[in-house]
Amino acid sequence: MAQTIVENQVQQERYRHIDVNGRLASLIHLVYALLWWLLFSNNDLMAAPTLWLLGIFVVSLLRIFIVKRARSFKNDVSTPIFGIACSSGLVWAIGILILMPALSGDMRLMLLLMCLALLSSVVFAFTLSRRAINGFCLPPLLALLICLDYSNRLELAAMMVVLFNYSFILLSTRRAMLLLDDNMQRLFRHQAQVEELESSQQKMLFQSQYDQLTRLHNRHHYEEQLEHYWSLCQRANSPLSVILIDVDFFKPFNDAYGHVAGDRCLSEIAALLKRAMIRRHDVLARYGGEEFVIVLPNTDAIGAQTLIQRIQKLIFEAHIQHQYSKVSNQVTVSMGVCCMIPSAQQSARQLVEKADQALYKAKETGRNCFVISGRGEQHEHARTQNRRVN
Known part of the structure; x- marks a missing residue:
């Protein structure tokens, strides 16, 4: 019973991190998407990037709503959070598929490097959920692999850096989650022990001062x-x-x-x-x-x-x-x-x-x-x- 309570407290603490960080990350992604739209869209292809930007806006609002309600849900909310992470990743992947083929030269390389920053931001957005991190990162990575010019050595090198960064994110978040879970479990166990001790002290104090039957002073x-x-x-x-x-x-x-x-x-x-x-x-x-x-x-x-x-x-x-x-x-x-x-x-x-x-x-x-x-x-x-x- 006590172990279950501690696990629930750890889970709630995870959702608190996702709530606090996720709202800020959503705003950052909105600004970042607007920057992409300004840099990479052109006059010949404005409708699709604009619709994509609108999709980013809708998904960001939905993500803010989901993480805001996370702690009020009675059941496990890892699935809704994973779903919103996948949705965000898919929208960014669509943006890559729309924008990258229309670019050339240095602009393609710039988009790759900006994808590197995008994937790094997911650590801040979904710090304590590796499942959500994978759900967000994999669609943009697949879109990059589809649009990549394999004959361009600079693009290949940039893509290798992106993949290396993704691997590093997975390893570091796994280590961070283990440490945070361990620390939070120790903290909550300590709090439970303190509360149990205080409860015992209050009970002993009550027994020393009050009559059990009448609840009057003894x-x-x-x-x-x-x-x-x-x-x-x-x-x-x-x-x-x-x-x-x-x-x-x-x-x-x-x-x-x-x-x-x-x-x-x-x-x-x-x-x-x-x-x-x-x-x-x-x-x-x-x-x-x-x-x-x-x-x-x-x-x-x-x-x-x-x-x-x-x-x-x-x-x-x-x-x-x-x-x-x-x-x-x-x-x-x-x-x-x-x-x-x-x-x-x-x-x-x-x-x-x-x-x-x-x-x-x-x-x-x-x-x-x-x-x-x-x-x-x-x-x-x-x-x-x-x-x-x-």
Whole structure:
């Protein structure tokens, strides 16, 4: 699979080269054809060269279109590119067959030398496709061999130079393709390895910070953030609140509905808690089992109570059925809250312990409620309107 991906990337890189170079080569060929038309056509034979020049123009536009669309084709585009290379070569061959017989002396030799430059330009136009290079070069070469005056030693020598140049093009492009393919494959393999490593690192980072089931932060990340915000609030002399949340009668729910339903219930509760959160810097985490924890920096007890009431409302409206609860026909939660202004004489652990004591008191007072523990161990509790209906 990985090898196929690398090969596809190499192929796409080839088409990118053909796209970039092919457009410029098409413009060069148009200018070159116009130069041929000006140099080698004469007043007695103007119609055929003009039609040939028009053919060069059409084929050049078609080639620009093909190479421009090369990377958007789903299938292999080597055949269309080979076809357009053959078409270009045939049009140039027709031009040679039209122009060369009407020339004499030095003009024939000049045309041969200009064919040498024409064949050299194909390396730029179809750098990474030997098949396309052959498709372009062979028709003009055959046309030259047909029109060549074999009794003229200068023409024969010029033709030998053209053939030698063609052989050199084939050898050099083969070597260049092997080197480029090897380098591109190494590059893409390296990129694939880097991407795989980054993906593994991101996965490990996610696993180290998030709970797999609920997709919330895990306890380790929560503890780090709690210490961080404790220090910040201590320096700023601002309140820090912690809310501990416990799903009421979750064990009977798990036993009655099954562990899959239990996991789904925890995931739904986690999603509801996320919806209740407004500020991005607040921390929501899975504390363990069916317990969740929220850290609210720069938040007093009133602000924490506002969030609690929003959580109660969302859970009540979710109507997660729980026929085995002793306080309601649907899933409910109990919450314990503690708010402190951090100081050097206290610790974040004490804040959590007080929130845990408040949660314990909420369970003792009948569950489906919250208890706020403030300074001086003063408690308040409030119960939702969600009661069990027998």
